[in-house]
Amino acid sequence: MFQKYTKGIFYGDNPLNYTLTVFTLQASLVCLSTAFLRFLLIPLGETSFIPQVLAGLLWGPSFLGKVANIRKWIFASKPFYSSEAISLFGTMIFLFLMGVKTDPSLVMRTGKKTWAIGLCCCLLPHVFSIPYVFILRHILSPETDVYKSLYVIAAFSSSISFQVTVSLLEDFKLLNSEVGRLAVSSSMVSGIVSAMWQSFILTRKQRNAHNIRGRGSPMMAISMIVMVLIILCILRPIMLWMIRKTPKGKPIKESYIVSIYVMVLGCSLFGEFIGRHYVFGPLILGLAVPEGPPLGSALVERLDTLISGLYMPMFFFAASARFKPDLVDFYSFKIVQPLAITSFFGKIVGTVLPSLYCDMPLTDGVSFGLIMSAQGITHLLHLQNLHYYHIIDDKSYAQMVIAMIWLTAASNPIVKYLYDPSKIYLSIAKRRTVEHSPTGVVLPLMACIHTEENTPPMINFLEMSNSTVESPIWFHVIHLLKLKGRAIPVLIDHQQNSRSIPLHSDVSNNIINAFKSYEQQKPDKVVVKVYTSISPYETMHDEICLQAAHKQACMLIVPFHRQFRRSGVIDLPNPIRTLNRHLLRTAPCSVGILVERGSLISNNALTSTSFYSVGVLFIEGPDDREALAYAMRMAEHPNVKVSVIRLTETRRKVRQFLNRDPDTEILHKFLVNYSQIKRHDYKEEVVRDSVEMIGIIRTFEGCYDLILVGRRHEGESSLFYGMTEWIDYPELGSVADMLVSSDSTFDGSVLVVQQQNKVGANFVHHDFHQENSVSTQERASMDVQPHKMVMPVV
Numbered sequence: 001m002f003q004k005y006t007k008g009i010f011y012g013d014n015p016l017n018y019t020l021t022v023f024t025l026q027a028s029l030v031c032l033s034t035a036f037l038r039f040l041l042i043p044l045g046e047t048s049f050i051p052q053v054l055a056g057l058l059w060g061p062s063f064l065g066k067v068a069n070i071r072k073w074i075f076a077s078k079p080f081y082s083s084e085a086i087s088l089f090g091t092m093i094f095l096f097l098m099g100v101k102t103d104p105s106l107v108m109r110t111g112k113k114t115w116a117i118g119l120c121c122c123l124l125p126h127v128f129s130i131p132y133v134f135i136l137r138h139i140l141s142p143e144t145d146v147y148k149s150l151y152v153i154a155a156f157s158s159s160i161s162f163q164v165t166v167s168l169l170e171d172f173k174l175l176n177s178e179v180g181r182l183a184v185s186s187s188m189v190s191g192i193v194s195a196m197w198q199s200f201i202l203t204r205k206q207r208n209a210h211n212i213r214g215r216g217s218p219m220m221a222i223s224m225i226v227m228v229l230i231i232l233c234i235l236r237p238i239m240l241w242m243i244r245k246t247p248k249g250k251p252i253k254e255s256y257i258v259s260i261y262v263m264v265l266g267c268s269l270f271g272e273f274i275g276r277h278y279v280f281g282p283l284i285l286g287l288a289v290p291e292g293p294p295l296g297s298a299l300v301e302r303l304d305t306l307i308s309g310l311y312m313p314m315f316f317f318a319a320s321a322r323f324k325p326d327l328v329d330f331y332s333f334k335i336v337q338p339l340a341i342t343s344f345f346g347k348i349v350g351t352v353l354p355s356l357y358c359d360m361p362l363t364d365g366v367s368f369g370l371i372m373s374a375q376g377i378t379h380l381l382h383l384q385n386l387h388y389y390h391i392i393d394d395k396s397y398a399q400m401v402i403a404m405i406w407l408t409a410a411s412n413p414i415v416k417y418l419y420d421p422s423k424i425y426l427s428i429a430k431r432r433t434v435e436h437s438p439t440g441v442v443l444p445l446m447a448c449i450h451t452e453e454n455t456p457p458m459i460n461f462l463e464m465s466n467s468t469v470e471s472p473i474w475f476h477v478i479h480l481l482k483l484k485g486r487a488i489p490v491l492i493d494h495q496q497n498s499r500s501i502p503l504h505s506d507v508s509n510n511i512i513n514a515f516k517s518y519e520q521q522k523p524d525k526v527v528v529k530v531y532t533s534i535s536p537y538e539t540m541h542d543e544i545c546l547q548a549a550h551k552q553a554c555m556l557i558v559p560f561h562r563q564f565r566r567s568g569v570i571d572l573p574n575p576i577r578t579l580n581r582h583l584l585r586t587a588p589c590s591v592g593i594l595v596e597r598g599s600l601i602s603n604n605a606l607t608s609t610s611f612y613s614v615g616v617l618f619i620e621g622p623d624d625r626e627a628l629a630y631a632m633r634m635a636e637h638p639n640v641k642v643s644v645i646r647l648t649e650t651r652r653k654v655r656q657f658l659n660r661d662p663d664t665e666i667l668h669k670f671l672v673n674y675s676q677i678k679r680h681d682y683k684e685e686v687v688r689d690s691v692e693m694i695g696i697i698r699t700f701e702g703c704y705d706l707i708l709v710g711r712r713h714e715g716e717s718s719l720f721y722g723m724t725e726w727i728d729y730p731e732l733g734s735v736a737d738m739l740v741s742s743d744s745t746f747d748g749s750v751l752v753v754q755q756q757n758k759v760g761a762n763f764v765h766h767d768f769h770q771e772n773s774v775s776t777q778e779r780a781s782m783d784v785q786p787h788k789m790v791m792p793v794v
Helices: 019-044 049-058 068-074 077-101 112-139 150-157 162-172 178-210 216-245 254-273 280-288 295-322 330-357 362-373 377-388 394-418 452-464 502-521 540-550 574-586 622-634 650-658 662-674 690-698 730-740
Strands: 443-449 473-482 490-493 526-535 555-559 562-565 568-571 590-595 612-618 640-649 681-687 706-710 749-754
Touching: 019 049, 019 068, 019 077, 019 295, 049 162, 049 295, 049 394, 077 162, 077 254, 077 280, 077 295, 077 377, 112 150, 112 178, 112 330, 150 178, 150 330, 150 377, 150 394, 162 178, 162 362, 162 377, 162 394, 178 362, 216 254, 216 280, 216 295, 254 280, 254 295, 295 377, 330 362, 330 394, 362 394, 377 394, 443 452, 443 540, 452 473, 452 502, 452 555, 452 590, 452 612, 473 502, 473 540, 502 526, 526 540, 540 574, 555 574, 574 590, 574 730, 590 730, 612 622, 622 640, 622 662, 622 706, 622 749, 640 662, 640 690, 681 690, 690 730, 706 730, 730 749
Parallel strands: 443 473, 443 555, 473 526, 555 590, 612 640, 612 706, 640 681, 706 749
Antiparallel strands: 490 526, 562 568, 590 749
């Protein structure tokens, strides 16, 4: 007899006779198995769905559940029913959260191509599978077990789910990619069509199975409309009122969150009363929740980890009880599996054909088709619903679960192998550097901003860059925001859409106004374009690199992850440091990491005229040449003084004069063009080892507002012996690390420059602890052309 609580083994109780203990054991076993399978399968290219469903089946009654003791205790009726109820509750919350993350207006903003792909991907599988079913029904005997379920199986196999597509893209970190953006919008179109089609089939089959006549169906439809109207006209205005009552920058009240939970339960209960699936009401309510902060992000932050870590594994564990592989025979297997493959192939063809028509590469189109063809938890829920209403039998259910698992497990690694979101900007064959940019033309630059505090240093840096009428600067600024409370990344072009996102209007508008004010002070000299990118930090570098490639930027300037203030040092979130490392590896142009402190923060280029002292520490290599090339542009500014300090080893001094190398040529160019100007200076220091070099660097205190240094230098140089062992920030390189380390007394700002480290296919991944200069030959000029399939920005 199962009870709630156990007295413990020391009082002679068996803990497994108690419901709570058995549930805890079930959850522990399934969650640990899921984590272990994720550890094994995720590196092989699988998504989180496969480890979860396999862990559920592993402990289900078909496998380990066959062991007598396991079946006796884990699958005892009362604890198992409790586990099933809890898992269904978790599924309800999961789909509610997916609704919260979804922006329904995206369907209206998608273009004609997206609609075409979404509809083709939804309709072509039926074109492939329905004739195949028609042929099977003429060949098979009506007494065959799966005969009556063939049309339903074909319709189910042809369905597409927006939630499954988004989950797959999140697991593969492809939300920011071109194919990812297109898959999100296309799956929303095809998902709506599939949901309507499935709802129609389910209602019709349900009526026929239970011989329902009269006014049942019209009343059910009216009740559904009433529930939707209540959600849109009553509950959504209440949620908007909650947002208005929440002060900007403050977390939403806990009472508001509890009220949302009550709304979710009420909508689920109402759906059950009118005969609809229990997740229908919560899903519609989730779509009505305003996405993003403060409400949407608060709900996601509170529930996401609990749902994915506990409730979802328990759902797959409870679902395993319905799976009966003993019923699977070869005769039905050779009927259902080819049908599932036919529908799967139809979805791929329905995606690839319109994609090729829109000039998408074949490999990207195949990857796109496999992404759209994936199946997951939404399909399993719908399959359970069909089984619950006896629309399909146990044998058909088992066959469809098998098809769902192996088709998804086989297609996921192919997507990971075929599609690389970085190849569009890694294939650049033209130099995107300041050193190789012609003079007297537009200089395109791009800057990233995380907080408002990054704005003044960027404006000061832009002022020092000497924009003129003959050589203007096009400055593209991307305000980066972490994706919260939504599933779809957003790129807002504030030139095309002056209406900022209300939830971020204060921050974004202040940044926009600051740069627009500077642009107005420099007519015909500076063109500033501001964007806001809301995306996950894990894939944010893809968005930045893609925009840098499209804008043909010569240099990308990003803030350092530490901010130096008079009150102390502020460390920004760790993902920002990881983001900078990704950009150093994959940026299609030169990269500058701006360490902000000193006069770049205190000076205000909008209200006063400032004089800047700029130093360039030149040793050798392409990164140092890129830093000097940028400093030579600054030297044209009448309010900028540039001092070049050349450090060289004794044994290399003679060789450099005998052989003119690129380093000597650019130094010669600086001496010829700028050494005659009194405010500029050139100094050469001969050093023997790293100790003497450090001593010279220590003398820079109080001398410069900004120092430009290269990030990478030759590893065999004696100047750097032993320095990599003590480096704190590998992304800055050895020299810059000495300037910004905790024991440094230098109080100016530092720009760490890395020249574009690839040309075309000559791409080198650099280790952050041992950096070598990359020498590549410039190939034929070839600009990046964006695919015609790119989803337009908001």
